[in-house]
Amino acid sequence: xxxxxxxAPKKRSRALAVPVGLALTASLAFLPVVSASAAPLGTTADAxxxxxxxxxxxxxxxxxNLNAYATMKAAxxxxxxxxxxxxxxxxxxxxxxxxxxxxxxxxxLRAQRGLFVSVGATRxxxxxxxxxxxxxxxxxxxxxxxxxxxxxxxxxxxxxEPNQWDLxxxxxxxxxxxxxxxxxxxxxxxxxGVDDTHPDLAPNFSKGQSANCVGGVAxxxxxxxxxxxxxxxxxxxxxxxxxxxxNGIGVSGVAPGVKIAAIKVSEPGTSLFYTEAxxxxxxxxxxxxxxxxxxxxxxxxxxxxxxxxxxxxxxxEAIGRATKYAERKGTLHIASAGNSDQxxxxxxxxxxxxxxxxxxxxxxxxxxxxxxxPTQLPGVVTVSATxxxxxxxxxxxxxLGVVDVAxxxxxxxxxxxxxxxxxxxxxxxPGGGYxxxxxxxxxxxxxxxxxxxxxxxxxxxxxxxxxxxxxxxxTKAACxxxxxxxxxxxxxxxxxxxKWGQTGYYGYxxxxxxxxxx
Numbered sequence: 001x002x003x004x005x006x007x008a009p010k011k012r013s014r015a016l017a018v019p020v021g022l023a024l025t026a027s028l029a030f031l032p033v034v035s036a037s038a039a040p041l042g043t044t045a046d047a048x049x050x051x052x053x054x055x056x057x058x059x060x061x062x063x064x065n066l067n068a069y070a071t072m073k074a075a076x077x078x079x080x081x082x083x084x085x086x087x088x089x090x091x092x093x094x095x096x097x098x099x100x101x102x103x104x105x106x107x108x109l110r111a112q113r114g115l116f117v118s119v120g121a122t123r124x125x126x127x128x129x130x131x132x133x134x135x136x137x138x139x140x141x142x143x144x145x146x147x148x149x150x151x152x153x154x155x156x157x158x159x160x161e162p163n164q165w166d167l168x169x170x171x172x173x174x175x176x177x178x179x180x181x182x183x184x185x186x187x188x189x190x191x192x193g194v195d196d197t198h199p200d201l202a203p204n205f206s207k208g209q210s211a212n213c214v215g216g217v218a219x220x221x222x223x224x225x226x227x228x229x230x231x232x233x234x235x236x237x238x239x240x241x242x243x244x245x246x247n248g249i250g251v252s253g254v255a256p257g258v259k260i261a262a263i264k265v266s267e268p269g270t271s272l273f274y275t276e277a278x279x280x281x282x283x284x285x286x287x288x289x290x291x292x293x294x295x296x297x298x299x300x301x302x303x304x305x306x307x308x309x310x311x312x313x314x315x316x317e318a319i320g321r322a323t324k325y326a327e328r329k330g331t332l333h334i335a336s337a338g339n340s341d342q343x344x345x346x347x348x349x350x351x352x353x354x355x356x357x358x359x360x361x362x363x364x365x366x367x368x369x370x371x372x373x374p375t376q377l378p379g380v381v382t383v384s385a386t387x388x389x390x391x392x393x394x395x396x397x398x399x400l401g402v403v404d405v406a407x408x409x410x411x412x413x414x415x416x417x418x419x420x421x422x423x424x425x426x427x428x429x430p431g432g433g434y435x436x437x438x439x440x441x442x443x444x445x446x447x448x449x450x451x452x453x454x455x456x457x458x459x460x461x462x463x464x465x466x467x468x469x470x471x472x473x474x475t476k477a478a479c480x481x482x483x484x485x486x487x488x489x490x491x492x493x494x495x496x497x498x499k500w501g502q503t504g505y506y507g508y509x510x511x512x513x514x515x516x517x518x
Contacts, residue, residue, distance in 0.1 A: 053082060057102060061121070062099070065119070065314060072096075075115050076089060076096065079100075082108040084099065095321055106121060124357055139436040164251060167254065187290070188288075188292070189238055192271055196223075196225070201243070204244075208288075209259070209289070213280035216277060232271045242448050254446055255450070275315045281293075285326055290331055300356055303340075323379065330463065332467060335374050336440035341395055351370070384397065385406070385411070386506070394483065403506065405507045405508055406506040408443060479503050480493045
């Protein structure tokens with residue numbers, strides 16, 4: 001995820017861009033849907049809103065989740081009668097995405113309990129762009145630091161690999177001597193888009209498994225998956241960590257032999273990640289045979305989605321159905337824990353950033369009821385971040401029983417012995433360049449890369465089996481005595497809990513790429 005350590009009202013990606021970054025999560029069980037047939041990825045309809053429906057409100061996007069016995073045909077008719085236009089319908093999971101200007105649209109559909117389990121608006125602002133900015137900017141690799149790294153590179157290393165302390169932390173450099181991963185495995189990067197023209201990414205990029213899902217319908221036209229001209233470099237940075245090629249040009253990915261695909265889900269101008277786009281992303285990944293997805297973001301506009309709220313409950317339901325469907329199709333999901341330095345296993349937390357597309361209203365929530373999506377959903381691997389010294393990164397969220405594994409996400413206070421002496425994570429950025437970011441957004445792709453190596457070595461393994469291997473093969477890490485805080489001061493690590501062979505900071509431990517290929 002690329003959300004700043006402070007989680008200010010901003011973006012959803014979970015990468016702490018230099019000085020800081022981004023990230024976060026959620027959960028729910030899938031309700032089976034009876035339908036006549038499983039349609040392709042999504043079906044569209046252009047029916048006009050019912051003439052008698054109120055259209056005095058702002059145009060909003062909604063998700064409507066069918067009950068187990070409803071037909072999609074009846075659900076679409078109900079949407080139209082309530083003044084909605086069907087954008088896409090997923091018969092496979094019983095979810096309809098619709099637009100409406102009827103202020104009572106959701107209320108009218110919720111009253112039809114014979115058809116719908118839940119209905120909710122995916123945003124609180126009208127469907128117009130409202131620019132926000134990242135807090136902090138990517139730190140570009142300087143020519144001097146690039147030259148230092150190249151001079152220090154040993155035989156077999158990529159020119160910038162001496163600066164990649166993160167690869168050595170998880171033994172990816174040793175794993176590469178055994179297996180770089182299989183071309184039969186693809187990692188789908190659900191994010192802000194990927195610059196597939198980057199020389200370190202082009203060799204491994206899969207255009208046939210890439211799309212732009214913004215708005216809820218997959219657009220697979222050439223280049224639709226690339227970042228917007230005014231957009232974020234977040235997805236491209238994530239892509240390099242997962243699968244930058246070993247081609248003698250720049251950096252190496254954790255799994256440089258696998259394929260990478262881009263599924264763009266962020267809005268232009270704002271880089272907000274709305275439910276309809278994220279649902280499309282998971283469904284597209286499932287239908288395209290993608291084995292692993294990386295999710296370094298949280299779903300806007302709520303940092304936490306409370307199942308006691310009618311709208312937020314529907315968002316949890318829709319995304320939960322989509323992730324479960326993809327899992328049944330063989331896709332493992334990896335997600336970042338977030339950059340708010342919060343205990344996701346606490347009895348209560350303060351959320352003062354939601355909704356982030358209008359005016360936030362501070363609230364105290366129970367993280368067991370109010371979920372960070374998609375990281376707290378069942379079956380999703382939740383990842384916390386560490387720095388070069390092995391300590392939890394100062395911004396990383398955590399939680400005993402919530403965090404599954406840990407991985408390098410960068411920490412400016414944990415300075416490595418590298419030519420650049422930079423504790424952040426170096427990776428690819430659009431335009432053929434390289435830059436540093438820190439955040440749980442940077443930790444998750446390390447795990448996605450190791451998961452891809454595991455899938456390469458065990459092609460018949462199911463998502464649950466891959467997750468079990470990730471945990472079993474991780475390097476155990478006990479609660480530390482001290483950690484760095486946001487000011488760079490070493491403080492007592494009093495918030496780290498441990499039980500059942502796990503800790504709140506590291507879960508089952510730090511992932512290990514070498515074990516994945518042996």
